[in-house]
Amino acid sequence: MSDHDLPGQSLSDLAGQYAELVTALDRGEALRRAAVAMAGPGEAVWAASPTAFGTLRLEHVVGNRTGLLRGLEVPPGAGLTGKVHRAGGPDWVDDYFRSSKITHTFDAYIRAEGLRRVLAVPLLHNGSAIGVLALGRRVDGAFGDRDVDRVSALAAQAALAVSVAERARLAREIAVHEERERLAAALHDSVGALLFAIGSGVQDLADTAEGDGALRERLERLRRQAADASTALRESLRTLRASPSSLALGVALRADCSAFSDRTGIPAELVVVDQTPPELPSSRSETLVTAVREALLNVEKHARASAVVVTVGQFGSSITVAVHDDGVGLGEHHRPGLGLTSTAEALARLGGSLTVQSDSDGGTAWRARLPC
Missing domain, CATH: 1.20.5 (Single alpha-helices involved in coiled-coils or other helix-helix interfaces)
Structure with missing residues (x-):
């Protein structure tokens, strides 16, 4: 390489370092990298984050054989993941299906993945659990101190990265x-x-x-x-x-629609009936955003849709968010799962409501209403 090439090469290196820094200052990317770093041959790893409903959601799954774990909702204290998040300390089961230490809410999911034993560690920030990293192995055996130390070290790094990413997001x-x-x-x-x-x-x-x-x-x-x-x-x-809180709902929903389209290839459009959605307390806005994410996740998993429209607007003293898809609609024997049930309960606690029904024109109509 000649001296003439060095400035261009230096700029290229600098651009790469900048891109790496921007990528690192992202909560989702921090959790994904931790999961990738933890997973070895024949292992499954997942990173779980809290939702506004008090549950945990498995957001990043590596080494899975099925799609059952991705997006799975974990009630407080359920399974090893929920237990570790509540207790705030690492724990493991060397024989998952015979263990009396955990609820067996997710036995069918673990069995379908072929997992035999699971080790979970909380992501701790200022003494509080902000998520969980879990490692599942498909061979019999027992976890040792080296396994616990290794996973705990990765969890500590991930927790620090997540906290830095959150601070960076606030600064932006x-x-x-x-x-x-x-x-x-x-x-x-x-x-x-x-x-x-x-x-x-x-x-x-x-x-x-x-x-x-x-x-x-x-x-x-x-x-x-x-x-x-x-x-x-x-x-x-x-x-x-306008203060950020008055724009937060519309900005968040637009970002979720874009993320859904990028993830699935299905076009998702946001329609705001008013010029801007009404300003809501952060707790109510977060509840609506989390509810819409759950609706979009259901569309991704079950609807087989080719298009989605998310509508938000104020009607009287309430704000309504609707998610319409053109998919297969609800089955004849449809029963709401944990995600829909948790969403309805979270809205009800704030005086709101949730309705989900097959649309007469095809697809499914999901509507969440919340007093302003």
């Missing part, structure tokens, strides 16, 4: 909001002032054109257009200055 949101505030102020001082000056100048000209009716009419039309532009600018500035 604050930076975006500050930039929007700066842009709004600049537009107000420049474009807003210019439109006011144009409107005032046109009005002055109209006052001096008393003898020319046609000219006065044209000037009045220009004045009204300047006034309309000023109104539109004020509305745009109001949206730019």
